[in-house]
Structures are given as structure tokens and as C-alpha cells.
Amino acid sequence: MKDFLLLPKGFFRRVLSSCASFLFPSRCPVCDRPVWPPSEKICLSCLKTLKPIRESFCEKCGKKVNAGLRLCSDCTRTEHVFTRSRGAFGYRELSKGMYRYKYLGRREYADVYAKLTYSQLADYIHGCNADMIAAVPVSKKKLLKRGYNQAAELAKGISKLSGIPFSEGALLRVRDTAPMKLLSPSERQKNLKNAFISNVNVVKSKRVLLVDDIYTTGSTMDECSRALLEAGAESVYGLSVASGTGV
Numbered sequence: 001m002k003d004f005l006l007l008p009k010g011f012f013r014r015v016l017s018s019c020a021s022f023l024f025p026s027r028c029p030v031c032d033r034p035v036w037p038p039s040e041k042i043c044l045s046c047l048k049t050l051k052p053i054r055e056s057f058c059e060k061c062g063k064k065v066n067a068g069l070r071l072c073s074d075c076t077r078t079e080h081v082f083t084r085s086r087g088a089f090g091y092r093e094l095s096k097g098m099y100r101y102k103y104l105g106r107r108e109y110a111d112v113y114a115k116l117t118y119s120q121l122a123d124y125i126h127g128c129n130a131d132m133i134a135a136v137p138v139s140k141k142k143l144l145k146r147g148y149n150q151a152a153e154l155a156k157g158i159s160k161l162s163g164i165p166f167s168e169g170a171l172l173r174v175r176d177t178a179p180m181k182l183l184s185p186s187e188r189q190k191n192l193k194n195a196f197i198s199n200v201n202v203v204k205s206k207r208v209l210l211v212d213d214i215y216t217t218g219s220t221m222d223e224c225s226r227a228l229l230e231a232g233a234e235s236v237y238g239l240s241v242a243s244g245t246g247v
């Protein structure tokens with residue numbers, strides 16, 4: 001019995017947790033199979049397929065651009081409402097996993113997405129000097145159907161890792177919008193008009209880091225930023241796990 005007492009603190013917890021990860025490994029957000037090795041949250045081989053957006057990205061929206069370009073073509077034409085935004089990884093390699101995360105109930109991916117995003121963009125996240133984190137909201141109807149808001153789950157993870165508080169009540173989606181996939185940028189903007197409201201008591205004079213899962217044209221990020229700024233936020237910075245490529 002004495003020997004047990006000499007074991008380092010947390011030993012049994014660690015043994016139990018490694019047994020649990022062997023018996024119930026997490027599913028990989030890339031291949032959706034049980035993660036290998038089981039102690040990880042994403043297969044090491046799948047991790048290598050992701051494409052971090054590290055250099056030659058648009059200074060405004062963070063999309064990957066050709067070397068030497070300062071802005072993507074979208075940002076040379078469009079004035080965004082947010083101050084700037086960054087995405088951690090190219091969208092293509094994450095697209096299937098993002099679909100399962102958003103529509104097929106793979107809520108468990110949130111942790112690993114948040115960790116990967118934070119490890120990739122910690123300098124940016126802290127450099128924004130944000131007072132709080134907000135998430136792009138989903139409508140009540142979608143929340144009931146899905147059981148969770150995929151952006152809020154990511155925001156909670158980023159909050160835990162960065163120490164910046166997350167406020168679930170900063171933004172509210174007041175009406176549902178048509179699916180954005182097949183809409184042009186101007187149609188997207190019209191579609192989202194007045195879809196969000198923000199709480200002045202929560203955001204007034206605050207620098208806000210706004211989290212979403214995917215950045216495509218920036219229209220959702222813009223409309224949420226507009227609501228936050230109208231409610232008195234000082235500035236809005238965007239953050240997403242995945243981002244499209246700029247041309």
C-alpha cells in the first residue's frame with residue numbers, strides 16, 4: 001500500500017484517461033475514423049494533410065493569396081466592416097470534416113478545431129487585444145435542430161485556451177436566412193441584412209474577437225460586425241478555423 005502512496009500525483013487519472021482513449025478513441029475531424037494513435041485528437045497522418053495559412057495571406061480578410069499580393073481581389077473591391085480577420089487553415093482539406101461538424105452532429109470535433117486554430121494563430125489572437133470573444137449565432141430553430149451552435153463551441157474552446165472571456169449573449173440571430181452557398185456576394189449581403197442584433201450592455205466599448213467556423217466571402221462576418229459596432233463595440237476582429245482561397 002505504501003508503494004501506491006509514492007506514485008506521482010494524478011497517476012491513476014492519467015492511466016484511466018489513456019485506457020479510456022484506447023477503448024473509446026475520438027473520431028478524426030479529417031478522416032472520421034477512430035483517431036490513430038488513440039491518445040491524439042486527430043490522426044498524425046491526417047494532421048499533415050492540413051494546409052496552415054502562414055504566409056501570403058490577405059492583410060484584411062486572411063485568405064491565402066499569391067506571393068507579393070497585399071489584398072485578395074474581394075478586399076480590393078469590398079470595404080469590410082471588421083478591422084481584420086484570419087483563418088487558420090485552407091478550407092479544401094477540412095471541407096468534409098466541417099460538413100460533418102456542422103450538419104451531422106460531430107460536436108466532438110470542436111475541441112481539436114479550437115486547439116489547432118489557437119496553436120496556429122495564438123499571436124494574432126492575443127495581438128487583437130480583445131476584451132471578449134463572440135460567436136456568429138445560429139437561429140433558435142437551427143439550434144434546436146442541431147443541438148449546438150458550431151461557432152459558439154469553437155469560441156468556447158478558443159476562450160479556454162486564450163483566457164479571453166466568451167460571451168454567448170453578445171450577438172443574436174433574429175431571423176433565419178436562405179442557404180448562402182449558391183448566392184453571389186451581393187445577394188448574400190441582402191440575405192443577411194438585419195439578421196443579427198447585438199447587446200449594448202455586453203459589447204459597449206469592447207474590442208471583440210468574432211469567431212466563425214468558415215470564412216468565405218466575409219458577408220456573415222461583416223453583418224455581425226455591423227450589429228456589434230452599432231451596439232457600441234469599439235472594434236471587431238474575425239477568426240475562423242478554415243478560410244477559402246483569395247484570387
Ligand SMILES: [Zn+2]
Nearest residue numbers: 028031043046
Ligand atoms: Zn484521420
Ligand SMILES: [Zn+2]
Nearest residue numbers: 058061072075
Ligand atoms: Zn481579403
